[in-house]
Amino acid sequence: KHLEVTIVGLQASGKTSLVNVLGSNQWSEDVVPTVAFNLRQVRKGNVTMKVWDVAGQPKFRGMWDRYCRGADAIIYVVDAADRSSITTSTSELHALLALPALASVPLLVLANKNDLPNAIGVDELIKEMRLGDIGGRVVSCYSTSNKTKHNLDIVLAWLTQRAH
Numbered sequence: 001k002h003l004e005v006t007i008v009g010l011q012a013s014g015k016t017s018l019v020n021v022l023g024s025n026q027w028s029e030d031v032v033p034t035v036a037f038n039l040r041q042v043r044k045g046n047v048t049m050k051v052w053d054v055a056g057q058p059k060f061r062g063m064w065d066r067y068c069r070g071a072d073a074i075i076y077v078v079d080a081a082d083r084s085s086i087t088t089s090t091s092e093l094h095a096l097l098a099l100p101a102l103a104s105v106p107l108l109v110l111a112n113k114n115d116l117p118n119a120i121g122v123d124e125l126i127k128e129m130r131l132g133d134i135g136g137r138v139v140s141c142y143s144t145s146n147k148t149k150h151n152l153d154i155v156l157a158w159l160t161q162r163a164h
């Protein structure tokens, strides 16, 4: 089975770390900011995933839609411990999802870095980011940590469910 997934979200939210931990069980405090994108192949059981890990710095956000087109799923990563980033994170997400080409692509929002104190929880993030307003597609939201691997098992289950 195959799955193509695109990971977007603001810089330093933990996208590359997620792929490193899911793909090769490699956690590091020291990850280089992504330039443009990384393409990784991840195998889990009988599922081969093509993972587009796209850069989150402002100058790269205009490329997000290009990598999201044709994806079987979009993962949107949020740094749940950086509350000052949530307004920008929200507007970037809603701008992306407004694109007709991305209608009906399933979305998984991760409230990442839940190992840090004061990280925002799922219920509050759903409200803050107005995830309830997103229609016409599957929308899920989990609280995760790449550092402790909290809930990464359910992220993987969510992904493999979408393989075909």
Ligand SMILES: Nc1nc2c(ncn2[C@@H]2O[C@H](COP(=O)(O)OP(=O)(O)OP(=O)(O)O)[C@@H](O)[C@H]2O)c(=O)[nH]1
Residues within 6 Å of the ligand: 009, 010, 011, 012, 013, 014, 015, 016, 017, 018, 028, 029, 030, 031, 032, 033, 034, 035, 054, 055, 056, 057, 077, 112, 113, 114, 115, 116, 144, 145, 146, 147, 148
């Ligand atoms: N405490 C904690 N730190 C994390 C977690 N995930 C990532 N980080 C750290 O956050 C920093 C940024 O992580 P990256 O994975 O490079 O973030 P990114 O989203 O790929 O950033 P760009 O490539 O610039 O878009 C690194 O120092 C990571 O170690 C997490 O779950 N918990």
Ligand SMILES: [Mg+2]
Residues within 6 Å of the ligand: 015, 016, 017, 032, 033, 034, 053, 054, 055, 056
């Ligand atoms: Mg990165």
